[in-house]
Amino acid sequence: MSGDNGKELVVGSKLERLLKAGHFVVTGELGPPQSADRSVIEKKASYLRDVVDAVNITDNQTAVVRMCSMAVAKMLIDLGIEPIMQMTCRDRNRIAIQSDLLGAYALGVRNLLCLTGDHQSFGNHPQAKNVHDLDSITLIQMVRQMRDAKKFQCGEEIKGQEPRFFIGGAANPFADPFEFRPYRLGKKVKAGVEFIQTQLIFNVPKFREFMKRCGDLGLLDKVYILAGVGPIKSLAAARYMATSVPGMDVPQEYIDRMANAVKSIPQEDKKARREAWEREGIKICAEIIQQVREIPGVAGVHIMSIEWESAVPEIVQQAGLLPRPKLDA
Numbered sequence: 001m002s003g004d005n006g007k008e009l010v011v012g013s014k015l016e017r018l019l020k021a022g023h024f025v026v027t028g029e030l031g032p033p034q035s036a037d038r039s040v041i042e043k044k045a046s047y048l049r050d051v052v053d054a055v056n057i058t059d060n061q062t063a064v065v066r067m068c069s070m071a072v073a074k075m076l077i078d079l080g081i082e083p084i085m086q087m088t089c090r091d092r093n094r095i096a097i098q099s100d101l102l103g104a105y106a107l108g109v110r111n112l113l114c115l116t117g118d119h120q121s122f123g124n125h126p127q128a129k130n131v132h133d134l135d136s137i138t139l140i141q142m143v144r145q146m147r148d149a150k151k152f153q154c155g156e157e158i159k160g161q162e163p164r165f166f167i168g169g170a171a172n173p174f175a176d177p178f179e180f181r182p183y184r185l186g187k188k189v190k191a192g193v194e195f196i197q198t199q200l201i202f203n204v205p206k207f208r209e210f211m212k213r214c215g216d217l218g219l220l221d222k223v224y225i226l227a228g229v230g231p232i233k234s235l236a237a238a239r240y241m242a243t244s245v246p247g248m249d250v251p252q253e254y255i256d257r258m259a260n261a262v263k264s265i266p267q268e269d270k271k272a273r274r275e276a277w278e279r280e281g282i283k284i285c286a287e288i289i290q291q292v293r294e295i296p297g298v299a300g301v302h303i304m305s306i307e308w309e310s311a312v313p314e315i316v317q318q319a320g321l322l323p324r325p326k327l328d329a
Contacts, residue, residue: 010147010194013110014082014327015054016166019195019224023325024293025300027084027197027226028052028312030076032067041067041075047309049081051316053324054111056197056302059086063123070104077108084168085109088117093133094142094153101146105163112165113197114139136169137191143167144192167192171225172199173210175247182213189222197302198228200241203249204291211297220297227292230304231311232281234274235259254284282311286318293319 007020018025028048033040048055055076057069073083085104087097101112116136120128134142142153143165150162169188173181185196201207207227214220232238235258242250261280262273289301301319305311316322 011110011164011166013054013166015084015111015195017327018053018325019299021325021327023053023300024321025054025226026052026316026321026324027054027056027300027302028309029056029058029302029304029306030072030309031058031061031307032069032072034064034066036067038075041072042079044309045076045079045081047312049079050324051313051322052303053300054082054084056084056113057086059088059115059117060091060123061118063090063118063120063125063128065124070100070107070109073104073109074107082111083109084111084113086113086115087139088115089132089134089136089139090117090120090130093131097134097139098142098146098152101143101163101165105161105165110164110166111168112143113168113170114143114193115170137187140167140169140188140191140193148192166194168195168197169193170198171196172247173201173207174199174203174249178206178210179213181210182217182219185214185223186217186219189219193223195224195226195299197226199247200228200230200304201288201292202241202254203251204288204295206249207292208295211295215297224299225297226300226302227289227295227298228302228304229285229288229292230306231278231285231308231315232258233308234277234281235262237281257284278311282314282318285315289315289319289321 009016030044057072059069060066069085073085076083114136120126120130145151146162147164150158171185238250238255238258241248242255258277258280261276265272265276292298303312303315
């Protein structure tokens with residue numbers, strides 16, 4: 001099975017086909033609710049349909065209990081949207097993970113993002129025991145072995161259909177030490193990752209340097225890099241990301257722009273101030289997309305709107321990324 005440009009397809013998901021055909025892809029993110037309400041998923045999905053090429057389903061993000069990523073992925077499939085199911089190592093040992101992978105494939109999931117997972121101390125059950133039987137790199141190795149060698153992690157043969165996923169991982173170009181980040185990405189590439197979604201990018205020059213170093217190591221010919229972007233919702237959010245989120249690099253210019261967006265609006269007019277911040281945050285995100293698109297090796301963007309899925313259509317429109325490419329059936 002080959003893609004539009006002759007590159008061999010290993011899974012045949014829409015995401016894999018678009019990347020191997022040379023399209024600049026756009027993925028989004030859907031955060032499941034802290035409830036069993038299916039309508040929340042349907043509403044969020046309506047904002048992302050035909051605007052992005054595939055949608056990440058987060059796996060108990062920030063270690064907070066939410067509807068499970070596998071169930072939400074199946075709902076998206078039923079709605080005609082391709083999911084990227086996230087799988088974290090925090091909550092499951094290797095037995096449970098492999099069991100879930102078999103089930104997810106049987107339900108139609110074809111893209112998987114392998115993550116270590118946020119520590120439980122950040123969530124709503126800080127007293128919970130984490131598992132971390134595997135980390136993200138060993139998880140990637142296990143998924144690749146299940147697919148390509150048709151073996152469970154223990155070495156036992158999978159008797160029947162093996163789960164076949166287009167394998168993704170995450171990278172933070174801005175975490176310390178900066179010089180080590182390309183080498184860590186190299187470990188994931190060696191483990192078998194096929195696409196990478198990065199942490200939110202605001203410092204574009206530093207990200208450009210990260211990509212150059214990855215290119216110097218020969219990694220950009222072996223993995224598709226999707227640059228992580230997202231809209232800033234308020235001045236408080238910009239300040240918080242700049243000062244309180246580990247591994248986040250938010251230049252002062254964006255904090256100043258958010259401040260200037262409401263400079264002429266009275267403090268008491270909260271609605272007008274909120275709308276002004278949102279307009280500026282969306283504009284900044286679209287500008288960053290246009291900047292990272294010009295960096296060699298960037299194969300697409302991953303938009304993390306974080307409980308603000310309704311902003312994604314405007315971001316993609318302003319960035320000049322509509323309409324999205326169609327594939328032959």
